[in-house]
Amino acid sequence: MRKGTPEMNKALKYSIKVRVNGREIITKVDSRLLLSSFLRENLELTGVHVGCDSSNCGACTVLIDGDSVKSCTVFAVQCDGSEITTIEGLSTNGNLHPLQTAFREKHGLQCGFCTPGMIIQGSWLLANKKAETEDQIREGISGNLCRCTGYQNIVDAIMYARDMVSEREDADGE
């Protein structure tokens, strides 16, 4: 955990109650602690990558109450009462999320730095039916940078996951 300066230690502490990846957490945070720092340093969820710390790169994308947001641009205290999902919370009972499978199958990652953000944003696109076309997916991940420039495989992976999910839904429906 970050020690902080003496001034920071004197900062007001606020109680928050959040549910992170299904786990209820009640704790106290400084008013200006970023959500990205809270997740990485207080909860050790280091899958939340911090690339730019200025809302540009999207590597720190998480879901707050189902909405994808850049966690470097939200204060932890603002999440009181919210449900947060990070990359660590996407798999269920040890089974990879379809997007995680798809990124592996379609080589949707190279160095892997942007991957958690890409997958979380991809999950938001799938959940909100915003991955119907390739153009929609490209627009949908426009806030996520991949410095390996591996966009084509990322787009392919999201399309692959979308088709996997819809096939499953069709099978469930029958």
Next chain:
Amino acid sequence: MIDLRQISSLKKITEKGSYLLIGSMVSDRKIESSRLIKEKIPLIAAVANNIGDPQVRNRGTIGGSLSHADPSGDWGPCFLALRGSAVAVSVKGKREINSDHFFTGPFSTALKEGEILEKVMFQIPSGASGYSYIKIERKAGDFATASAAVQLSLDKQGRCSYIGIGLGAVSDRSIRAVKAEKKVVGKQITDDIISEAAESGSQETDPYDDMIRGSAEFKREMIKICIKKALTEAYKMAEGLS
């Protein structure tokens, strides 16, 4: 720092008479997907759709952006083109701030200490109207290099009965191109008039040189293109409806 999240009245979109009222904490996402806004003042939905990227729009709000008053922000030009007004509230009561007096400088507004922006009011355009928001950006999701929002109405004779031109990123604040508007209002719109208005609008700007998005001269040229395109699009749309 005060968290306003729990005040639900700040998150409402309502229609009242000939006005749309948008709470200051309504997200860009909610605005771009609101059926009411798309139907009544589609310029507002179009502008919302142009902001940042999906994650930014999930989190960003119209009131937050207007109060932050970034000279390159997207809401400023829209607010000015629609001649909206901002409702400020404090323990002393409420007051309305006309869009022409809202921005007072870079990242500065007419909001006073102790006041919060409660909502923004927009008059719903009547008759044959058209709109356009043209934004030149260096890369996807960037702040504008130059941007122009246009709202236009035509009367039964096909003359321009309302014109609002708001410009972003070309001055120390979002500005209304008043002289350009004067070239258009009351007239039958032609290509020449549009070119004249674009020229005039460009002269009303005062952009600064910057290393990332270009020189002042470049931005003056770009804003001319934005105004021309936006006026042409808005006019064609209105003409199609008249």
